[in-house]
Amino acid sequence: MHLLMIVTAVTVACWLRYSGSIPAGNWRLRWQKTLFLFLFPPLLIFMTATSIVCMGNQGKMGGMYTDSLSYLLALIFLGCFNVLGIKLAFQGWKSIKSARECPQIHLGAKQARLLETKALFAGQIGFWQPELVVSQGLLQTLSPQHLESVLAHEQGHYQYRDTFWFFLLGWMRFCTAWLPNTEPLWQExxxxxxLRADNYAASQVDPLVLAESLLLVVSNNPMTSDICCAALGAGDRLEQRIEALLTPPTSTLEAQLQSWHIFLLAFLPMLTVVFHS
Known part of the structure; x- marks a missing residue:
């Protein structure tokens, strides 16, 4: 019976990934469906494995005896899940430690860590309370107006706690890389x-200046780890970001971001625990 639960969860997860498609439109509408397609399938598998471990390898469920194989598979999956989480957290901690070795500077009312490199870089490094890291090359190259737009973009990352939430999403990505379309959805x-951080910054500074800053920074930005870093240059669809900044916002009323209630469906496997005896 437990093996049937595993097969069902994996089948549903693969079907959702295969049948789902990323919608066109603004970033808000795309975010809704992309997040669901990326997060719901692995969450369903995780909750199924958790429920099986909670029920154990003895007893009956629905009149059928449970088996040790399904219990062992669920235990291995959760073990790998936790090991990968610890590994990613350790890598993130090393990045934070490295950033904190950089000297601290003041950029107006903001504090930042100074990275001594000629490359143009700005990013938030950390988890729930990330620190702003900027390079010496960025400060020397950008005008005060362009620098202000870069800082506004990074404030957007801080506002949405992107480093923390994308650490958790990245954890899911590594644990279920075998699921269909994991990498395309992650890149999206x-x-x-x-785009969300750009939209936040555009409400604080001139979008045209921000677009100019993107062209300067992204073309010179080094590759960075996305474990606990949200950098200005992340992503390779620069044209899409520039177009979004230069396109006037529509006046139509947009739908609110997707309710988290739909993710409660992923917890349905936990209800099977009450039928175990």
Missing amino acids: LLVLRE
């Missing part, structure tokens, strides 16, 4: 993360 989320 990264781009949407940047």
